[in-house]
Amino acid sequence: MEAPVTDTNRTESTHDVDLDKVRSEILSKYPTKVARKRAKQILVKPGGAGTDIPEIGANVRTVPGILTQRGCCYAGCKGVILGPTRDVINIVHGPIGCGFYAWLTRRNQTRPASDDSPNYMPYCFSTDMQDENIVFGGEKKLKQAIQEAYDIFHPQTISVFSTCPVGLIGDDIHSVCREMKETLGINIFGFSCEGYKGVSQSAGHHIANNGIFQHVVGLDDTIRGGEFRINLLGEYNIGGDAFEIERILDECGISLISTFSGNSTMEQFANSHTADLNVVMCHRSITYMAEMMEKKYGMPWIKINFIGARATAQSLRKIAQYFEDDSLTARVEEVIAREMPAVNEAMEANRPLCEGKLAMLFVGGSRAHHYQELFSELGMKTMAAGYEFAHRDDYEGRQVLSSIKVDADSRNIEELSVEQDPDKYRLRKTEEELTSTGQIYREYDGLIADMKPNTFVIDDISQYETEKLIEAIKPDVFCAGIKEKYIIQKSGVPMKQLHSYDYGGPYAGFKGAINFYREIARMTNSKVWSYVKAPWEKEPELTATYAAA
Ligand code: SF4
The missing domain is CATH 3.40.50.1980 (Nitrogenase molybdenum iron protein domain)
Structure with missing residues (x-):
């Protein structure tokens, strides 16, 4: 043997x-x-x-009995994608145990514009469903929770997350949201992200992308300042990552219209369709948004990575290459040249x-x-x-995308049918213009x-x-x-x-x-x-x- x-x-x-x-x-x-x-x-x-x-x-699916690292669909929707946005009250409709994922366990940080700017991230909102709500339904309790949250905080946006028990008893969170939206006159919408959907938190990411795209993106057409305007997708400001990326982009003269969703606000999401380029960090959790925005509003996307000094430099160069502007290229090179000595010193020491x-x-x-x-x-x-x-x-x-078999678990997650917006679509660059610089778009190896x-x-x-x-x-x-x-x-x-x-x-x-x-x-x-x-x-x-x- x-x-x-x-x-x-x-x-x-x-x-x-x-x-x-x-x-x-x-x-x-x-x-x-x-x-x-x-x-x-x-x-x-x-x-x-x-x-x-x-x-x-x-x-x-993970084989039952195997101890997996994975989280549930609701954890992906609420915990990952919506967790780092500060000006929305996120109500978890379910038993209090599910509220754990609403409790900033990922150490997302945020920086409100002023002391008066809303920041609900330190709070954890739950309807705390009890046995009687499971038996007789929880819609009444959800309505009360939305009203209570509004009366105390007066937010501009409230969102609601379904958990497993809510899906099983069939509470219609969307009709409650519609009713309360009309009553209170603010934006209120729900996510059908019951934990059992899909095979992991990935399903929740997709549902969160769909919800924000349908209910928030495109609501504010104001063109804000800046010559080189981008959205950063799939960055979640863990431990202050977004602050460092924002610092670098700012020094390069690149305007960040919105980040999905580190250090973000609903206001920024609403305005994100006015940017000229989407740059994607996390390919898994947010590319749905990049694809839907390109179809509806006409801005292309590239894959970048701000983890690693060399990758950061390369990503900045990719952004500059898109805008084809000599002054931006020079400024990006200046920033890289200024930052790298300290990086190299630390690299050599360690x-x-x-x-x-x-x-x-x-x-x-x-x-x-x-x-x-x-x-x-x-x-x-x-x-x-x-x-x-x-x-x-x-x-x-991504070359294997067309060969991936769509199984029943994936089919369970809605694919939105997206079309060009008749008024807001603006083709940023033709396909010929995109490929003329040698840069590859919509790609990830x-x-x-x-x-x-x-x-x-x-x-x-x-x-x-x-x-x-x-x-x-x-x-x-x-x-x-x-x-x-x-x-x-x-x-x-x-x-x-x-x-x-x-x-x-x-x-x-x-x-x-x-x-x-x-x-x-x-x-x-x-x-x-x-x-x-x-x-x-x-x-x-x-x-x-x-x-x-
Ligand atoms: S799996 Fe279901 S019950 Fe468990 S945390 Fe997720 S939503 Fe709640």
Whole structure:
């Protein structure tokens, strides 16, 4: 019998593990049907130049019983997309337990224009449904909650989020919203984002995009100042990231009309159709909005990334390239030249402490890709990466979009039919003008293309698989979310939360890169982790195999 690849006495990270063997070992512990399913979602990136990007299983249901990283549809809608917008009262219609995701768990920050400007983000609004509301219906309670929120805060916008029990009993939140909108004379709308919809929080992102697009975007046609006007999509101002990006854009002379949705307001969303370019950070959560805005209002979109100093510089150049203006190009180059010395100094100071170390990233729908930039600037290798809620195009690139099979779970999420607005559509550039500069629009190559050969790409990783990777490879740092944090740390591996940044950040832009270099150097060189022994290092474990059928 072959010896297992996982070495229970390993305390140092290792580059030379046979990943195919680790994969087989992980899969061998699953029942046959589960193993078959997981095998499609666990890939070892093949080596060799010109190797095709392999197909990965993604955006499929998690097998019941497997401990997943994923959140629910409502968490994606309320927690991710609407969480960082300060001038809307977001009422969670459901039991108080669902309210956890309304509680700023991602550390989204915001900066109101003045002390008098509305900011409801520190509050958590819930209808706190009880048994009697489940039996007799909760619409009356929702109406009361909207009235109460209005009487206390006088907001201009209220939105309502359906949770699982509300969907099951059939409360019509949309008719309540319509009625209260008429009564109170403010914008009120609902999201049918019941937790059970779709297979992960990704469904909630889509529903949030649809709702904001239908009820808010396009309401204010005022053309605000600025020559180079963009919207930043898929940036959520965790730990102050948006403040750093805003600083850089401002120094470059680029006007930010709106951000979806870090440091944002409903007023900005309402005016966002007046911008000339959409730049997309998170490809998974917000590209729906970019596509719908292009169809209805005529502005194109490009994929950018402000995580990593080199990626930030490249993204600024891409924006300048779109506007084809020499003064903007010169200003962008000036800003890059001014910012890079401090970045290089920090990189040189911290790189010797990190060079050759291994990272693993399992988070989100773009972060596991974007953060590889920062690790590579430190000379670290990303040994394994994957997303919680991505679709195949986030891994393999948008060229596979037409070949993705739409299953019943995806069909359950409404695709809005969008047409050119007869009055507000303005074609910013013809297709010929767009391609004349050599820039590629509406494109994203996905995570797999950027992974090194002989590394793991794993979709919807489970807790068991996380432990097996740590056991086999012992990375120097593991990036994931709060549910994984303590399991990883108890295995003697430093863990960085990339949903909330723990207590750190910002990590975006130039100053964010410097913060990240320092923090990762500190974490990966701390001796404290060598004193923590993983359970399998301390005690022998019982193992078993399935009997032959
Ligand atoms: S899965 Fe359902 S019950 Fe659980 S938090 Fe999400 S909406 Fe609430």
